[in-house]
Amino acid sequence: MEIHDERIGNTFVVTAKGRLDGGASAAFAEKVGALITSEKPKLLLDFAGVDFVTSAGLRAVLVLVKKVKAAGGSFALCAVQEPVREVLDITGFTDMLRIHAARAEAIAAMGG
């Protein structure tokens, strides 16, 4: 899985590409988790390029959500592909997370 991160305003935007599965999830959680160093971090995961998320990938997302929440920050996903969205729906993640259709909309909603 390819992971790219950038800072837009006060929001860390992580663009992931490929499969978020058992082989990739630990490195993903570690690399993205390392961005969460400040108080009230804002973290946006852009999943436009993610076509496969297993339960191991969901666990990595949950680890990150918990870390952001523990620091009093905000977390969102955007541009989730339909099969992945279905997995998020089935597992109740959609009800727990903020999921935006597009990156610009997500950044605006998170306050930049």
Next chain:
Amino acid sequence: MTAPMQFESATVPTPEAVVALTENVTQFLEEHGVDMRAVHHTSLVLSEVLTNLATHGGCCDRPARIVIAVEPGRVMGEITDSGPPFDPRSAPEPSLDVAIEDRPIGGLGLFLVRKLTSALEYTRRNDENSLTFAITRGGNRDPDRSGRETVT
């Protein structure tokens, strides 16, 4: 000449082998005109069952046999392994309605398997576990988002 409608593999469920298997199955299903959603669900079910086998089944050193068949209305799959008896249908349901801070990390893999399949059967025979599953082709999502498929 028509390509065979059945895919067979013997896979030791290491993470790398599971990725390679799902890529091969994806290619096989796409070549047979299976819709993207059914292809995705088949790959995910295989990935979850085999990963669970490697983690909990104690048979990471022994290959599991996988058969995938394309039928007119569905994709059928069978996974056979020689690990200790385990019925994936009996795994406890995860708590989905608790606050995010309180959600346990884990327990979602076999839950997904149950939700993504339209049929799921387990048999123990000849000291082997046999799990068969069906994934509906061309299915739509239920409005209640339960993940069960409906055919239009």
